[in-house]
Amino acid sequence: xxxxxxxxxxxxxxxxxxxxxxxxxxxxxxxxxxxxxxxxxxxxxxxxxxxxxxxxxxxxxxxxxxxxxxxxxxxxxxxxxxxxxxxxxxxxxxxxxxxxxxxxxxxxxxxxxxxxxxxxxxxxxxxxxxxxxxxxxxxxxxxxxxxxxxxxxxxxxxxxxxxxxxxxxxxxxxxxxxxxxxxxxxxxxxxxxxxxxxxxxxxxxxxxxxxxxxxxxxxxxxxxxxxxxxxxxxxxxxxxxxxxxxxxxxxxxxxxxxxxxxxxxxxxxxxxxxxxxxxxxxxxxxxxxxxxxxxxxxxxxxxxxxxxxxxxxxxxxxxxxxxxxxxxxxxxxxxxxxxxxxxxxxxxxxxxxxxxxxxxxxxxxxxxxxxxxxxxxxxxxxxxxxxxxxxxxxxxxxxxxxxxxxxxxxxxxxxxxxxxxxxxxxxxxxxxxxxxxxxxxxxxxxxxxxxxxxxxxxxxxxxxxxxxxxxxxxxxxxxxxxxxxxxxxx
Numbered sequence: 001x002x003x004x005x006x007x008x009x010x011x012x013x014x015x016x017x018x019x020x021x022x023x024x025x026x027x028x029x030x031x032x033x034x035x036x037x038x039x040x041x042x043x044x045x046x047x048x049x050x051x052x053x054x055x056x057x058x059x060x061x062x063x064x065x066x067x068x069x070x071x072x073x074x075x076x077x078x079x080x081x082x083x084x085x086x087x088x089x090x091x092x093x094x095x096x097x098x099x100x101x102x103x104x105x106x107x108x109x110x111x112x113x114x115x116x117x118x119x120x121x122x123x124x125x126x127x128x129x130x131x132x133x134x135x136x137x138x139x140x141x142x143x144x145x146x147x148x149x150x151x152x153x154x155x156x157x158x159x160x161x162x163x164x165x166x167x168x169x170x171x172x173x174x175x176x177x178x179x180x181x182x183x184x185x186x187x188x189x190x191x192x193x194x195x196x197x198x199x200x201x202x203x204x205x206x207x208x209x210x211x212x213x214x215x216x217x218x219x220x221x222x223x224x225x226x227x228x229x230x231x232x233x234x235x236x237x238x239x240x241x242x243x244x245x246x247x248x249x250x251x252x253x254x255x256x257x258x259x260x261x262x263x264x265x266x267x268x269x270x271x272x273x274x275x276x277x278x279x280x281x282x283x284x285x286x287x288x289x290x291x292x293x294x295x296x297x298x299x300x301x302x303x304x305x306x307x308x309x310x311x312x313x314x315x316x317x318x319x320x321x322x323x324x325x326x327x328x329x330x331x332x333x334x335x336x337x338x339x340x341x342x343x344x345x346x347x348x349x350x351x352x353x354x355x356x357x358x359x360x361x362x363x364x365x366x367x368x369x370x371x372x373x374x375x376x377x378x379x380x381x382x383x384x385x386x387x388x389x390x391x392x393x394x395x396x397x398x399x400x401x402x403x404x405x406x407x408x409x410x411x412x413x414x415x416x417x418x419x420x421x422x423x424x425x426x427x428x429x430x431x432x433x434x435x436x437x438x439x440x441x442x443x444x445x446x447x448x449x450x451x452x453x454x455x456x457x458x459x460x461x462x463x464x465x466x467x468x469x470x471x472x473x474x475x476x477x478x479x480x481x482x483x484x485x486x487x488x489x490x
Contacts, residue, residue, distance in 0.1 A: 037358065037363065037488075037490055038303050038304045038305075038333075038336075038490060039299075039301065039303050039304060039489070039490065040304075040333075040355040040356075040489035040490050041299050041304050041306065041333050041353060042352065042353060043084060043085055043331050043332075043352075043353045044085065044351060044352055044353070045330045045331065045332070045348065045349075045350050045351065045353065046088075046313075046328045046329065046330055046350060047084070047085070047087065047088045047308075047328075047329045047330055047331050048066070048068065048087065048088050048328060048329040049326070049328045049329075050070070050071050050325050050326060050327070050328060051068035051069070051070065051310070051327075051328060051329045052068055052069040052071075052110075052293065052310045052327035052328075052329075053068055053069040053109065053110035053111075053230065053293040053310060054066065054067075054068040054293075054294075054295060054308045054309065054310055054329040055067050055068065055110075055111065055112040055113060055295040055308070056084065056087065056295060056297045056306075056308045056331075057112075057113050057114065057115070057297065058297050058298050059115060060115075062082060063080045063081065063082055064080060064081055064082070064083070064084055064086075064087055064297070065078060065079070065080050065113050065146065066078065066079040066080070066081075066087045066090070066329075067079075067111045067112065067113050067122070068111070068310075068329060069108075069109055069110050069111070069327075070108075071325035073098075073107045073108050073109060074097065074098040074108055075094045075096060075097045075098060075108060076094070076095050076096040076097075076108060076111045076122060076124060076139075076151075077092050077093065077094055077095070078092070078093050078095050078113065078146060078147050079091065079092050079093070080147060083300055084297070084299075084300070084306070084331060093147045093148075095122075095146065095147065095149075095151055096108075096122070096124075096139060096151050101129065102128065103126055103128060103135070103137065103156060104126040104127075104128075104137070104153075105127075105128055105129035106126070106127025106128045106129045106130075106131065106133070106134070107125065107126065107127035107134055108124060108125075108126060108127075109124065109125040109126075109127075109134070109166060109167075110124065110125055110166065110167055110230065110293065111123065111124040112124070112168070112169055112295070113146060114170055114203075116170070116177070116203050117203075119140060119141060119203075120140070120141035120146040120149065121138060121139065121140055121141070121154075121203045121204075122138070122139040122141075122151065123136060123137070123138055123157075123168040123169065123170070124136075124137050124138075124139065125137065125165070125166035125167060125168075126156075132164075133164075134164055134165070134166055135156045135157070135164075135165050135166075136156065136157040136159075136165045136166055136167070136168040136181050137153075137154075137155065137156055137157065138153075138154040138155065138157060138168075138203060138204035139151040139152065139153055139154065140152045140154050140203070140204075154203070154204040155204060157179070157181070157204060157205075157206065158205070158206070159181070159183060159196065159198075159206065159210055160209055160210050161183065161184075161185075161186050163183055163184040163185075163186055164183065164184040164192070164193065165181055165182065165183035165184070165193075166181065166182050166183075166193070166229065167181055167182040167229045167230045167231065167293075168180070168181040169181070169231055169232060169233065170200065170203070171233040171235070171240075173235070173240060173262055173266065174262065174263075176199055177199065177200045177203075178197055178198065178199055178200065178266060179197070179198055179199075179200050179206055180195060180196065180197045180213075180231045180233070180242065181195070181196055181231075182194070182195060182196075182227075182228060182229035182230065182231070182244075183196050185212055185215065188215060190226065191215065191216055191226040192216070192225045192226050192227045193216070193226075193227050193228055193229050194212045194214060194215045194216065194228050195212065195213050195214040195228045195229075195231055195242075195244055195258075196210040196211065196212050196213070197210060197211060197213050197266060197267065198210040198211070198267075199267070208267075211267055211268075211269055212269065213258060213269050213272045214228050214244065214256075214258055214272070214274055215228065216228050216246060218246075218256075218276065220246060220247065220252075220254060220256075220277070220278050221246035221247060221256065222246075222247065223247040223248060223252040224247055224248025224250065224252060225247065225248045227245070227246055227247055227248070228244050228245075228246055228256070229244065229245055229246075229293075230244055230245040230292060230293035230294070231243065231244045232244075232294050232295045232296055233296070234296040234305060234334070234342065235262065236305070236336065236340065236342070237336075237340035238261065238262050238263075238340075239259055239260065239261055239262060239340065239341075240259065240260045240261075240262055240266070241257060241258070241259050241341070241342055242257070242258040242259070242260075242272075243255050243256070243257055243258075243279070243280075243294055243307075244256050244257075244258065245292035245293050245294075246278070246292075248321065249290060249292075249321045249322070249327075250289075250290055250317050250321045251282050251289040251290045251312075251315045251316075251317075252282075252290065253282075253290035253291065253292045253311075254278040254280060254281040254282070254290075254291065254292060255278060255279055255280035255281075255291065255292050255294065255309075255344070256274065256275055256278055256279060257274070257275040257279045257342075258272045258273065258274050258275075259272070259273050259341070260272045260273070279342075279344050280292070280294075280309075280344045280346075280347070281346075282311075282315070282347070283346045283347050284315075285346075285406065285407055285408060286346060286347055286348060286349040286405070286408060287313060287314075287349070287350075288311045288312075288313070288330075288346075288347030288348075288349075289311055289312045289313070289314060289315045290311050290312055290321075290327070291309050291310070291311040291330075291347045292309060292310065292311070293309065293310055294307050294308060294309035295307075295308050295309075296308070296334070299333075304333055304334075305333070305334040305336075305342075306331055306332070306333060306334060307331070307332060307333075307334050307344060308329060308330070308331050309329075309330055309331075309347075310327040310328060310329055310330065311327065311328070311330060311347055312324070312326055312327055312328070313326070313328070313350065314326075330347070331353070332345075332347075332348050332353055333353065335356075335382055335490075338364070343382045344382075345381075345382035345383045345386065345405075346382075346383045346405070346406065348383075348386070348405055349388070349405065349408045351388065352388055352389070353388075354386040354387055354388045354389075354405040355386065355387060355388075355389060355489045355490060356385050356386055356387075356489070356490045357385075357387065357402075357487040357488070357489065357490075358487060358488045358489075358490050359465045359484070359486075359487060360444065360446050360447060360450055360483045360484075360486035360487065360488065361465060361467065361483055361484055365465065366380070366385040367385065367387065367402075367412075367465070367471065367487065368380055368384050368385045369384045369385075369387075369404045369405075369406055369407060369410070369422055370384065371422075381406065383405050383406040384404075384405075384406050386404075386405035386406070387402040387403060387404060387405060387412075388402075388403040388405060388408075389401075389402065390402070390403050390411075393434075393437070393438035393439065393456065394411065394425070394428055394434040394435075394437050394438050395431065395434040395435040395437075395438040395456055395457075397456075398440070399435075399438035399439060399440055399441075399456045400438065400439055400440075400441050400453075401437050401438050401439070402439070402453075403425075404422065407422075409424060409425045409426070410422050410423065410424055410425065411423060411424075411425055411428065411437040412437065412463075413428065413433070413436045413437035414436045414437075414455050414457070414458065414461075414473045415436070418461075418472040418473050418474045419472065419473075420463070420471055420472065420473055423437070425437075432457070435456050435457040436455075436457055438456040438457075439453040439454060439455060439456055439463065440453070440454040440455075440456055441453060442454055442462075444486035444487070444488075445462065445476055445481075445482035445483075445485050445486050446479070446482040446483040446485070446486040447486055449488070450486040450487055450488045450489075451486070451487055451488075451489065452476070452482075452485045452486055452487070453485075453487070455473050458473065460475055461473050461474055461475060462474070462475070462476045462481075462485040463485065463487075464476060464481060464484040464485045465484050465485075465487075466484055467480075467484070
């Protein structure tokens with residue numbers, strides 16, 4: 001989200017380890033709580049450098065529209081492309097610039113673009129030069145093309161209090177359009193911003209009295225600054241899920257989650273349930289710091305939900321994080337749990353986005369990473385079931401390798417015979433060891449819509465997920481064997 005909250009504080013600590021030699025017992029897969037299926041997506045992170053608070057809108061014309069905060073905080077930019085990846089290199093158009101005086105002469109933060117009732121609108125936070133006076137503001141495009149239109153200033157969104165406000169977003173439920181924004185609650189001294197909601201009379205005017213649905217009342221929301229901001233809404237499974245960001249904008253920045261039934265009275269704070277722990281945080285293993293201020297969009301085929309957010313590729317910042325320009329736009333898939341709630345996992349490593357390998361034997365069974373001599377019991381973290389398909393593989397020659405997402409630099413390899421293990425890439429330093437961690441990608445033996453992975457150093461030997469959960473490399477001659485050797489990418 002906004003770059004202006006300073007941070008110092010806590011991040012979830014991750015276990016460091018130097019080697020991943022795992023047993024001579026077989027690696028096993030295990031049922032995951034995240035089971036609702038959708039196709040794999042393929043993007044490369046980072047999407048756009050030095051672009052924070054990213055917002056991507058997929059329009060009915062098939063184009064994606066992208067806007068974000070620029071480091072100078074002096075203008076509103078737009079890009080458009082027919083794919084998400086192409087936004088990274090798309091031409092950038094400045095559609096509005098900082099004014100010489102009055103509202104809009106100071107900060108220009110976190111624009112969002114929306115298409116409402118046949119017109120384009122931008123919600124943005126604007127400041128006043130030499131004053132700490134920031135308010136949510138609305139612009140309306142004069143024409144059908146937001147990149148070439150003249151943008152008409154509809155003005156400040158007048159809320160029930162004239163206090164610091166920003167990060168307006170909008171969504172519709174049961175034919176009612178709502179506005180959600182962050183604002184300093186005058187009844188809560190010492191807090192920077194809470195989340196408020198109100199129905200809209202038109203895109204720039206709220207109707208009635210707003211209500212607060214979340215305050216920064218949990219420890220992880222109060223590091224550096226006491227902040228709830230940057231809300232974004234995704235609706236699925238008869239429920240409304242609202243992410244938001246909390247704390248200061250250094251490595252402590254993180255995301256929380258509110259949820260409500262789509263049939264509930266959204267103006268009743270009791271209708272909203274708040275996660276007691278953050279749902280998306282910095283990750284030392286993947287070297288992603290301060291993830292937040294996200295938006296949601298859809299993949300090109302419309303089948304997968306995506307989260308767009310910013311973070312930094314380093315933890316330590318000299319001086320005020322506000323002055324550090326290197327928050328960058330990233331994108332990754334949102335997965336859905338069996339109970340209908342979203343699973344955001346962790347900020348994935350830079351490079352190609354990971355996939356999950358779901359067994360053809362069971363819809364809830366996935367290839368997974370773990371350490372130790374036996375399979376851990378209990379639920380499996382999403383990130384432990386995600387792998388980057390490295391192409392070409394470690395041994396080259398048209399192969400692929402599987403790299404762990406939760407532990408980058410660690411690869412699945414075949415041992416002598418049928419056993420497999422995960423091992424750090426630095427230990428795979430010979431041609432033979434690299435070949436043992438490489439596979440030939442084949443069409444699914446049981447179903448051509450899936451894939452099968454043939455050991456590159458043992459022709460006719462396939463990665464198989466057996467009925468008891470053990471993952472082995474062996475021949476796949478029977479129908480059952482072929483099902484065990486077939487995986488679907490998600």
